[in-house]
Amino acid sequence: MTDPQPEYVWAYTNEKPGRSRMWLMIGLGVVAVIAAVAVVLAFVRPWEAGEPASSETRSPAPSATASASPSPTPSATPSPSPTSSPSPAPTPSSAPTAPPAPADPALPVFRGKVQPLLDAAATGLSYAQDASGEEGMQIADELRGDAGRMADTVTPSSIAAEWRSRVQAYGESLDALRAAFGEGTPTSTQLSAARSKLRSLNELIAG
Structure with missing residues (x-):
């Protein structure tokens, strides 16, 4: 099974x-x-x-356009500048105004101003008589400086032309004296001419 x-x-x-x-x-x-x-x-x-x-966020965009709008207003500001440019025009008119001419001094007043210079010139010429070389040239330079101050002094109109002419002649005599000292040549002739011109100046203001 x-x-x-x-x-x-x-x-x-x-x-x-x-x-x-x-x-x-x-x-x-x-x-x-x-x-x-x-x-x-x-x-x-x-x-x-x-x-x-x-x-x-878009809203500021118009504000930007508004900010640009003020820019034209500064452009309008240059317009006052032409108005200011005419203002300097009056100044040239005042520029030509010259200072007032000095008053015509009286002869005694003028004499009181130039007499010390004339006296100092006489003393300087006396020193120059005994000088030579560099010392004499220095004295002549000082005398020429005094002559320049005489010419610059305001002169009475009555003697102004004559005073300028005589001061110029005196200055030329001092130039000749200085040249003689520089060359080492005798100076007696130049000293005599300078004293003569100085004397004429004293005579002019004496009256």
């Missing part, structure tokens, strides 16, 4: 149905979350909240 063969019976376990229910619940949960998010987005619309911000 043959031994009885075992029969194979396929038994289905409950594991598969349990897993399918679990995945179904997960899927439903995800769908519920997505639906909730969609509802929230539909009512809140956060992207629309940002739009006013962009509109606000």
Whole structure:
């Protein structure tokens, strides 16, 4: 006799149905979350909240155009500059105005101003008689400086022309005296001429 063969019976376990229910619940949960998010987005619309911000950012644009509008007003400011340019015009008219001429001094007043210079010239010529070389040239230079001050002194109109002529002749005699000292030649002739010219100046203001 043959031994009885075992029969194979396929038994289905409950594991598969349990897993399918679990995945179904997960899927439903995800769908519920997505639906909730969609509802929230539909009512809140956060992207629309940002739009006013962009509109606000655009608002400064007109302000920039307004800021450009003041620029024409400075361009109008140069217009006063032509008005100021005519103002210097009156100044040239005042420039030519010369200072008033000095008053014509009286002869005694003039004599009191030039007499010390004439006396100093007489003393200098006496020193020059005993001088020579560099010393004599220095004395002649000092006398010429005094002659220049005599010429610059305001002179009475009655003797002005004659005074200038005689002072010029006196100065020329001093130039000749200085040249003689520089050359080392005798100076007696030049000293005599200088004393004569100086004397004529004293005679002119004596009257």
